[in-house]
Amino acid sequence: MTDGNVPVRDAGDLLRRARRLGDLSQRELAARAEVSARVVSRIESGETTAPRLDTLLSLVGAAGCHLALRPGLPGDVAEPGPAATDRAGRQFPAHLDVRPVDRFGAWWGDWPFLSTRVEKIWHRAPRQRPDNTFDLARWRRDVRRAAGERPDGYARGDDGPAATRRRQMTHDPDLRTADAEIADLVVAESERQRDCVRLIASENYVSRAVLEATGTMLTNKYSEGYAGKRYYEGQQVIDQVETLAVERAKALFGVEHANVQPYSGSPANLAVFLAFLDPGDTVMGMALPAGGHLTHGWSVSATGKWFRAVQYGVRKETGRVDMDDVRDLALAERPKVIFCGGTAIPRTIDFPAFAEIAREVGAVLVADIAHIAGLVAGGAHPSPVGHADVISTTTHKTLRGPRGAMLMSTAEHAKALDKAVFPGLQGGPHNHTTAAIAVALKEAAQPEFRTYAQAIVDNAKALAEGLTSRGFDLVSGGTDNHLLLVDLTTKEIPGKQAAKALDRAGIELNYNSVPFDPRKPFDPSGIRIGTAAVTSRGMTTADMDTVAGWIDQVVEAEKAGDAAAAEKVAGEVRELTRRYPTPGLPG
Numbered sequence: 001m002t003d004g005n006v007p008v009r010d011a012g013d014l015l016r017r018a019r020r021l022g023d024l025s026q027r028e029l030a031a032r033a034e035v036s037a038r039v040v041s042r043i044e045s046g047e048t049t050a051p052r053l054d055t056l057l058s059l060v061g062a063a064g065c066h067l068a069l070r071p072g073l074p075g076d077v078a079e080p081g082p083a084a085t086d087r088a089g090r091q092f093p094a095h096l097d098v099r100p101v102d103r104f105g106a107w108w109g110d111w112p113f114l115s116t117r118v119e120k121i122w123h124r125a126p127r128q129r130p131d132n133t134f135d136l137a138r139w140r141r142d143v144r145r146a147a148g149e150r151p152d153g154y155a156r157g158d159d160g161p162a163a164t165r166r167r168q169m170t171h172d173p174d175l176r177t178a179d180a181e182i183a184d185l186v187v188a189e190s191e192r193q194r195d196c197v198r199l200i201a202s203e204n205y206v207s208r209a210v211l212e213a214t215g216t217m218l219t220n221k222y223s224e225g226y227a228g229k230r231y232y233e234g235q236q237v238i239d240q241v242e243t244l245a246v247e248r249a250k251a252l253f254g255v256e257h258a259n260v261q262p263y264s265g266s267p268a269n270l271a272v273f274l275a276f277l278d279p280g281d282t283v284m285g286m287a288l289p290a291g292g293h294l295t296h297g298w299s300v301s302a303t304g305k306w307f308r309a310v311q312y313g314v315r316k317e318t319g320r321v322d323m324d325d326v327r328d329l330a331l332a333e334r335p336k337v338i339f340c341g342g343t344a345i346p347r348t349i350d351f352p353a354f355a356e357i358a359r360e361v362g363a364v365l366v367a368d369i370a371h372i373a374g375l376v377a378g379g380a381h382p383s384p385v386g387h388a389d390v391i392s393t394t395t396h397k398t399l400r401g402p403r404g405a406m407l408m409s410t411a412e413h414a415k416a417l418d419k420a421v422f423p424g425l426q427g428g429p430h431n432h433t434t435a436a437i438a439v440a441l442k443e444a445a446q447p448e449f450r451t452y453a454q455a456i457v458d459n460a461k462a463l464a465e466g467l468t469s470r471g472f473d474l475v476s477g478g479t480d481n482h483l484l485l486v487d488l489t490t491k492e493i494p495g496k497q498a499a500k501a502l503d504r505a506g507i508e509l510n511y512n513s514v515p516f517d518p519r520k521p522f523d524p525s526g527i528r529i530g531t532a533a534v535t536s537r538g539m540t541t542a543d544m545d546t547v548a549g550w551i552d553q554v555v556e557a558e559k560a561g562d563a564a565a566a567e568k569v570a571g572e573v574r575e576l577t578r579r580y581p582t583p584g585l586p587g
Ligand SMILES: Cc1ncc(COP(=O)(O)O)c(C=O)c1O
Pocket: 202, 264, 265, 266, 267, 269, 293, 295, 341, 342, 343, 368, 369, 370, 371, 394, 404
């Protein structure tokens, strides 16, 4: 084709390229391309020489693909355009392009058969009206406008203001045009998250609304300070965003003070150290191998290096924290700060008991609810409010917000915490994240969120039951929350080997130390499982039994070196994940 567009007879090339990509996730792409190719070959063979646009769109849409048409070309019933002739002398639409498209509307992959000169045009698919008809008039207008632009989409013409814009990097191409490599990786990761059963206990899927808020103009703004007291001008809007987030956090958790600026959970915890401790002071937290977090004083963390950390664990017989042991340690060591909560605790945290001990030794009690914040907000785990002086949380786990964190407290500690976050530890807050936190907090305040939080726990309990009945050994014998810690010692497979085998089968989780683990942290005895993400997709307790069965089959297949059995599970995983929409991905 003179304009660089490849005629439809080259659709086979699309399929070949897709096949060559090879890996699991791309196989689905190849399958889509195959359907596209079939649609094209129907047109090519003359079966559909003058296809109605709506017929084509439904055919291609059913294949999960998108159809791009040029104005005035075949397929556009209103304005039939030039046709090409195939080798058998049959006419077919010369400029019909059918390609897989992701649910964001971005093209799958970088399809080199498409000339960059017309790329801008092809990127514009007709806008679909709510009644499923297409606004072709508007589309044609868009395309005409686009057709005047440079092929790379950067600017019009080579002279004048447009060229200046290009030279000064003030042109404004979209992600795919500006950086196809990253655009492809974003699509690949979206696809990966869509196609696997995600059981990483610290992860979730945010809603589309939260996702949208994270990618906004708010990322452009600096706003050191707090609402009404900033070090930069132009805070008319940002102050409102942050105030909304703060007020929503206070209302949702029932706290007197909230700071939504910590960049993430670790800096939030470091701010707590800065607020209440001097270097060398004693802090008490749960040991990392017992389920605590690095930032609660573990030796390799700054919190363990710069402070005198004493650590409690769990009882070997029960796998649970023994509050008498905690009290004994606190009385002996007199810490200034006590952390409760952690990163691999499958059981309810006894906030009142921790508060009593803290009061007895005059310590500040910090409840790190990073993992369970969504459960607390949804009423599926007791709240630390009224017991803990300070509550630290990430916003991206069961709470279903963006990557971020919050510190909450009684009014008494508000000033110390705010000063520690800024200017003590951080500069400007990430305002796009603050906006997304506000959205997540609004979502968590809806009555449905209570149902969601309970469903997370129900799913965890069902998964625990499914695994226990298949002979798996759970630390503490089960779960009260979203999290399970599985000791694979009796299954005679290391955690890392099991986690990697499961990942190959599309079941994503992490290897994890278990209490009193004789193995090293980078190759420990256990795996950690969480049910927040699968619950966000709508999976239920019945699915959890299926998942437990798969975990069992993959572990056994891995031990027996039975690749076929693992591959069979992988196929079943793909079937299941197709049934549940992925939050954040349209369609
Ligand atoms: C209990 C707890 N606190 C703090 C953090 C740290 O959060 P981040 O990874 O956002 O720094 C985590 C992360 O997993 C956590 O589980």
